[in-house]
Amino acid sequence: MSSSYDKFQKRRLISSYFSVVLSVFLVLFLLGILGLFVVNSKKLSDDFKEEIAMTVFFSNDANDSILKAFGDELKTSKFVKSSVYVSKEAAAKQHTDIIGEDFMTFLGTNPLQNSYDIHLKADYIVSDSIRKIERELRNNVMVSDIVYDKQLVNLVNDNIKKVSFWILIISGFLTLVAVLLINSSMRLSIYSHRFIIKTMQMVGATKSFIRKPFIWRSINLGLAGSVLAVLALIATLFYLDNSYPNLGILADKLMIGLVLLGVIVGGILITWLSTYFATQRYLNLRTDDLY
Known part of the structure; x- marks a missing residue:
């Protein structure tokens, strides 16, 4: 028992x-x-933040040495994670692939510009920092425009x-x-x-x-x-x-x-x-x- x-x-x-x-x-x-x-x-x-790209367009007067110098400057910048140079010929090919036809055949010229697609480090993907970076990049007289999705950054x-x-x-x-x-x-x-x-x-x-x-x-x-x-x-x-x-x-x-x-x-x-x-x-x- x-x-x-x-x-x-x-x-x-x-x-x-x-x-x-x-x-x-x-x-x-x-x-x-x-x-x-x-x-x-x-x-x-x-x-996710670092997937947001900032595109810097250059005027047609910018020669290869100016574009290369800008690329070298980006490599040493503390706010840049990565950057890719996109020539206007490569941009035209991308547009042709997207729309399915060669737009230069009826325009007779390539209206696109040489550019750099810049991916910033996450700490700099805030409105104040991006605006400061944008002002700094615009000091280059050869930069014609800078484009990024401001609303997406805020969102x-x-x-x-x-x-x-x-x-x-x-x-x-x-x-x-x-x-x-x-x-x-x-x-x-x-x-x-x-x-x-x-x-x-x-x-x-x-x-x-x-x-x-x-x-x-x-x-x-x-x-x-x-x-x-x-x-x-x-x-x-x-x-x-x-x-x-x-x-x-x-x-x-x-x-x-x-x-x-x-x-x-x-x-x-x-x-x-x-x-x-x-x-x-x-x-x-x-x-x-x-x-």
Whole structure:
């Protein structure tokens, strides 16, 4: 009879441990996904910004040496990510491919101008910086016009601010939910041992002595859940990187490493604090209040 009861108690104990590890794993995995999204959100927004091109057109008086000197200047400019020279012949061919017919056959001449397509660095894709860059480029007397989508620049920056604000709100909310869920799991685990805690206290054990095994057990469970969450996050990262290589999800290894480390530290810290306060609560209760 006692053997059957012992087996039942052992199964119940294993089930309790498994539920704690599973809850810690699921919560930290979701929190880690959010952290990785936050880390990569700036990169994604920067990549989108840097797709916006500024086109600098030159007058027909600009010779090859002037155009080459301008290109060399762009290579050393702190605000330029990349630049491409587009001759008026190449521009005419592009237009011909787009409209499906050679417009120069009835115009008799090529009205297009030599130009540079410039992609600025993301930090400079703001209205004030672009206007300053535009004024600086217009100081070149050979520049006839500068064209870029001003409305798109304003729209992108406004939307990024809104998205960043909501990401901050959602991150804070999910972090709070994660702490509450893990805390609830640990409190339930301690609740099942409340009589053991009070019995140990009644026979003279100190509070620190009683807390110690429960805290170590919770740390081990939190570590197990954290490690599982990290492994799942790494598998997710490699899957996304293989499926969408252009996103460069694994490019910032330092930030990814910090997020994964944060998951492990967070899992251990939350379970430790939850267990400490849960055991402290039952240590401070009177025996009658346990029921």
